[in-house]
Amino acid sequence: MSVISPDLVRLDVDLGAGTTDVISGLARVVHAAGRADDATLLADAALAREAQNPTGVPGQVAIPHCRSAAVTEPTLAFARLSRPVDFGGPDGDAELVFLIAAPEGGGKVHLKILSKLARALVRGDFRERLRAAATPEEVVAAVDDVIGDLPATTPPEKTRIVAVTACPTGIAHTYMAADSLTQTAAARADVELHVETQGSSSTDALDPEIIRQADAVIFATDVGVRDRERFAGKPVIEAAVKRAINEPAVMIDEAVTASRDPQARRVSGTASTAEKKQELGWARRIQQAVMTGVSYMIPFVAAGGLLLALGFLVGGYDMANGWEAIALQHSPGNLPGNEVLVDGAPVTFDRSGLALYLGAVLFATGQMAMGFIVAALSGYTAYSLAGRPGIAPGFVGGAISVLIGAGFIGGLVTGVLAGLIAYWIASWRVPRILTSLMPVVIIPLLTSLVVGLLMFLLLGRPLEGIMTGLTDWLSSMSGSSAVVLGIILGLMMCFDLGGPVNKAAYLFATAGLSTGDTASMQIMAAVMAAGMVPPIALSVATLVRKRLFTPAEQENGKSAWLLGLSFISEGAIPFAAADPLRVIPSMMAGGAVTGAVSMALGAGSRAPHGGVFVLFAIDPWWGFLLAIIAGTVVSAVAVIGLKQFWPSRAVAAATVDA
Structure with missing residues (x-):
């Protein structure tokens, strides 16, 4: 032809x-x-x-x-x-x-x-x-x-799609979304899909040549896409990470359509351009920015919290009384006894020698990591809104929040402020000679100045008052008020199983750990216990009443218990996505019971993550386990009852009796 x-x-x-x-x-x-x-x-x-x-x-x-x-x-x-x-x-x-x-x-x-x-x-x-x-x-x-002549017919061309998945914690949603997209694409002859998971364990970056050849891009993220500029000019479909889990086929269809549409929205190449503002809207952008801040903050919390817990385990639970003096005044060649001078006064510890010194070193390292959590939350929230020019002002704002006692609430405020101000300054039209100085000097300088003035002259005292009031309220909680808070936190942890509401409860708990008070540790224990219940309960339910679940759910149930014991709430997502009306209320009921029992028994956790694998950092550990067992029983019974008396058509069509 x-x-x-x-x-x-x-x-x-x-x-x-x-x-x-x-x-x-x-x-x-x-x-x-x-x-x-x-x-x-x-x-x-x-x-x-x-x-x-x-x-x-x-x-x-x-x-x-x-x-x-x-x-x-x-x-x-x-x-x-x-x-x-x-x-x-x-x-x-x-x-x-x-x-x-x-x-x-x-x-x-x-x-x-x-x-x-x-x-x-x-x-x-x-x-x-x-x-x-x-x-x-x-x-x-x-x-x-x-x-020359070309063949009269040619085989259909595959649409080449690249995708990026990322969630705030980078633990479960990130990889579940990637698997969901990959499995759906593998069943289609018209699509070739490559996924980059920007998770906490590692990021296997896409080959630049694969990106260059791609016809469209899928961003399934709740946080900013790292190195977004690699995809500049490509048609893009952008949504929350859970949509890729729940609707992978729809997202792939949308990407195929966008690849053939010259007017399709395209990747702008940066995370802070006017185009992205129009794409997402400011409300969505600010929510995504806060989730990005949380994502970057969590490694500081996890490392710092676990190091503090190890410090207590090795050096004794009175470590908080003199860790700084022990770590700075002693060395492996000058080990402390059980009595150490702290601010000129002798303090007696229940341990001595190498155990006391190593415990103090672990505790001191953890304290330094915890000291960064507010600054990291603020800095990376600003980074998500304004790109690199927002990092320094965000960190400065977070440090000011810590200095004046505004805590993580101040960090959230300064992160959003710094990001918006830096974004606004970046939009100024300046003489060409100043263009190269804008991102590295002028924007960080002016934004830091404005944020500092706002915090010291206007916002600092009100935010400090809010944080102080919140801390005093938590410290004064006992009896019924503590149980009510436990119920609320349990409901939040199980409402969307790793989504924004779940992350809000987790942020509330982890941010409080930096204060080191008993109430904050009890909140952390209640949040972690409630988050463990859904996967464990669903695993138990699939074992007890197998015929009420589809074959796919039965398979998921075989591994969900381990995810639950590790405090990975997302292990329940496949069940909730398939049957939300029966699963989510049942999980919320169990989460509420778990939070209430944990708070009532006064269980406290010095570790922000790890589930049953950090029992050494939980006191009393038996109260923590009892709360989990109670919530698991309630959720398992509730979901079995709902599925028994309100049968699912999907189960009726797909289940094979064991």
């Missing part, structure tokens, strides 16, 4: 003064030759492609090209212009113009034509042959010599 014929050639013609005129003229030529149903649609597709990147090439040649539903067969139209037109080529206006028009579902035809033609146009003899041609037939012969 020849892609060019004499009726597709125009010699020494004036098609107009601009690219729009020339492309529209060649589209009419293709339509007149019977190879396109609609000249306007074809021209629009080619002009949309031209708007992305000019198609001028060396030798005063242009190669506009596109795929369009208006095209009926692969076609190459040619014009030798009497009035050259600027197509953005490196050596002046184009005299020779080829329009490559391929059917929308025509595989890689236009790429084959383009590659062969581009190689030929590098040769001066081929260009001169086109310039010297006296008839359209001579042009056709010259082109056929370098391109």
